[in-house]
Amino acid sequence: MSSIRARLTTSFATALVGMMVVFAAALWGARRASSYAELQRAALIQADLLIGVIRQAQRNGQGLTVVGDSAVGAVFPAALQSMLDDVPGYSLVLGKDGRFLYFSPSVRRFSLDTLTRFQEAALARAGSAGTVITMGNRRWLLVTRAPPGDVPALSSVTVALSTRSGDLALSEVLGTMLVIAPLLLVVAIGVAYAIAGRALQAVDRMINEVEAITDGRSLHRRLAVEGAGDELGRLAVTLNEMMERLEKSFAALRRFTADASHELKTPLTVLRADVERAMSPTTARGDRLVALEEALAETRRMSDLVDSLLTLARADEGRFDLHREPVALEPLVREVFETAVILGEDAGLAVSMPALEPVMVLGDPTRLRQLFLNLVTNAIKYTPRGGTVELTLTRSGRTIAFAVRDTGIGISASDIEHIFERFYRADRARTRRVVSADGQGIERGGFGLGLAISQWIAEAHGGGLTVRSRYGRGSIFTVTLPFPDESEAGTPSALQSAQTAVRQEARSAT
Numbered sequence: 072m073s074s075i076r077a078r079l080t081t082s083f084a085t086a087l088v089g090m091m092v093v094f095a096a097a098l099w100g101a102r103r104a105s106s107y108a109e110l111q112r113a114a115l116i117q118a119d120l121l122i123g124v125i126r127q128a129q130r131n132g133q134g135l136t137v138v139g140d141s142a143v144g145a146v147f148p149a150a151l152q153s154m155l156d157d158v159p160g161y162s163l164v165l166g167k168d169g170r171f172l173y174f175s176p177s178v179r180r181f182s183l184d185t186l187t188r189f190q191e192a193a194l195a196r197a198g199s200a201g202t203v204i205t206m207g208n209r210r211w212l213l214v215t216r217a218p219p220g221d222v223p224a225l226s227s228v229t230v231a232l233s234t235r236s237g238d239l240a241l242s243e244v245l246g247t248m249l250v251i252a253p254l255l256l257v258v259a260i261g262v263a264y265a266i267a268g269r270a271l272q273a274v275d276r277m278i279n280e281v282e283a284i285t286d287g288r289s290l291h292r293r294l295a296v297e298g299a300g301d302e303l304g305r306l307a308v309t310l311n312e313m314m315e316r317l318e319k320s321f322a323a324l325r326r327f328t329a330d331a332s333h334e335l336k337t338p339l340t341v342l343r344a345d346v347e348r349a350m351s352p353t354t355a356r357g358d359r360l361v362a363l364e365e366a367l368a369e370t371r372r373m374s375d376l377v378d379s380l381l382t383l384a385r386a387d388e389g390r391f392d393l394h395r396e397p398v399a400l401e402p403l404v405r406e407v408f409e410t411a412v413i414l415g416e417d418a419g420l421a422v423s424m425p426a427l428e429p430v431m432v433l434g435d436p437t438r439l440r441q442l443f444l445n446l447v448t449n450a451i452k453y454t455p456r457g458g459t460v461e462l463t464l465t466r467s468g469r470t471i472a473f474a475v476r477d478t479g480i481g482i483s484a485s486d487i488e489h490i491f492e493r494f495y496r497a498d499r500a501r502t503r504r505v506v507s508a509d510g511q512g513i514e515r516g517g518f519g520l521g522l523a524i525s526q527w528i529a530e531a532h533g534g535g536l537t538v539r540s541r542y543g544r545g546s547i548f549t550v551t552l553p554f555p556d557e558s559e560a561g562t563p564s565a566l567q568s569a570q571t572a573v574r575q576e577a578r579s580a581t
Contacts, residue, residue: 075274076267083263087256095248102244107234110212111201114230117160118216121228124154125164129222161211161231163193166224178231182207189213193229203234210234273303281310290318335376338369345369382524393435393531397555401429403436404464404473407443411460414448419456426463430471433555434532442528445521446475446548454479454545466554473550482540490538491526525550 128151155164156176164173171190178189185207192204192213201214211231218225277294284292293314294307345366349359408424415422432439450460458478465472482490522536529536533553540546 076264076271079267080260080264083267084256084260087259091248091252091256095245095252098248099241099244103241106236106238106241107201107203107212110232110234110236111214114201114212114214114232115216117158117162117232118214118228118230120158121155121162121164121230122216122218122222122225124158125151125218125225126222128154161189162228163189164228165193165226167226169226172225189229189231193227206231210238273297277303277307277310284314290314290321335373338373342366342369342373376520380520382527393438395433395435397431398434398436398439399429399431400439400464400471400473401427403440404443404462407440407447408462410444411447411451411462414451415460418451418454420451420454421459422451422462423459424462424464426465428464428466430464430466431555432471432532432552434552438528439532442525442550443473443475445525446473446550449521450475450477450479450546450548453477458545469554471552471554473552474547475549476545476547478545481542481544481546482538483542487538487540491522491536 152173155173158175159177160175161177162173162175163171163178166172171193178186181189188204188206192202193215201212203210203212205211210233212234213229213231215227215229217227280292280294283289293311296304296307296311345362348354349362349366354362404424404427408422411422447460447462454460454477460478461474461476463472463474463476465474526536529550529552534551537549537551538546539549
């Protein structure tokens with residue numbers, strides 16, 4: 072495959088050859104037109120000179136009476152013919168009666184065929200613009216001039232000039248172009264090749280730097296940006312941005328692989344130990360059941376992890392479709408609240424729901440329930456005994472907000488920007504067990520995927536998930552969802568029926 076430098080040089084050479092051909096054709100045409108214009112002016116001057124001689128003779132009393140005939144036609148009086156013979160060139164004079172009154176000495180030496188061709192062209196009255204004809208294997212420019220009214224005996228004066236001088240000038244122009252054009256072409260190709268090479272030096276350097284970076288261990292390096300305003304500068308900026316994204320992706324992939332391995336290694340180790348203990352012949356029956364129960368718990372835990380990873384993988388590929396329908400959020404949140412109360416009793420927490428408005432959204436009820444439960448269980452998990460968890464569902468304009476407030480351990484400022492990353496857990500909360508104020512332990516499971524899944528569900532519904540937190544003071548997670556329009560709900564009747572059901576259920580609850 073040819074290089075860009077060679078292709079640029081070839082394209083430049085092709086364009087240059089085309090321009091030189093066009094320039095040569097234009098120059099040749101202009102020079103030809105100029106040469107023939109000069110010949111035409113010379114022929115007109117000669118015709119006017121002949122007419123002037125005849126007119127002057129007439130004024131001097133020398134009549135234009137024909138005194139005799141010759142082999143070539145009528146002849147003027149000797150004195151007048153002598154004056155006309157002094158005018159050089161190839162010319163003839165046509166009378167009113169259609170006879171040729173005068174032939175110049177040069178024309179008299181023509182062969183019969185050439186003379187006949189000349190006479191035919193003169194009788195055709197080529198006109199003052201001139202006509203190129205071939206006579207005797209030569210090209211001639213013929214110009215016919217009509218005399219003024221004070222010379223009534225004449226019909227026209229025709230002058231012929233050979234185009235050899237003009238053709239010779241054109242041949243000289245063409246020869247010069249054929250000699251100079253190859254030299255110019257060679258020099259231009261050399262200069263173009265050098266300029267293209269110099270312009271592509273930056274590309275070569277960029278290629279070498281990218282090859283050195285793409286080994287997977289040097290993604291922290293960046294390309295030098297030379298001339299930020301030109302195309303190469305923009306290319307370098309674009310590549311730097313791409314490598315920054317790749318660096319983050321590789322770092323996330325390495326962290327993901329390490330975290331997934333860590334999350335799977337512990338349950339697999341426990342599962343192996345429990346199975347070995349259950350298979351041991353020295354293990355009592357009761358201990359075997361305990362070991363199998365622990366193995367089953369670890370198996371469920373790994374199954375939950377795999378399900379979460381599969382959900383996120385499908386979401387990343389865009390293959391996870393949501394089954395959207397009008398959903399009344401009040402009964403859904405009540406159900407989540409009842410679950411939260413049960414979980415709160417086991418954890419020694421007070422769970423309340425001070426605000427619950429009858430609203431609805433267009434979404435997937437299963438995924439919305441998963442989103443709300445993730446936030447509630449997360450709040451209960453990281454709130455010590457004696458704390459509180461508060462749920463609210465409100466509407467403000469075209470926005471619906473579901474908030475979960477807790478008085479738990481909170482999130483530090485350095486960790487809050489990473490909590491939605493997969494497998495990320497704040498360092499102080501990574502332990503499986505912490506000690507509460509009364510000295511009892513709280514078991515904290517989880518893989519660090521719940522918030523990532525929750526954020527995806529919120530964004531898939533056209534909303535978002537935000538967090539406000541202070542370390543040691545608790546956190547507030549807020550889900551915002553758009554209020555549906557009638558056009559989004561499928562049909563107006565579907566939206567109206569769903570809204571009516573929400574209002575009726577709200578009245579019955581009160």
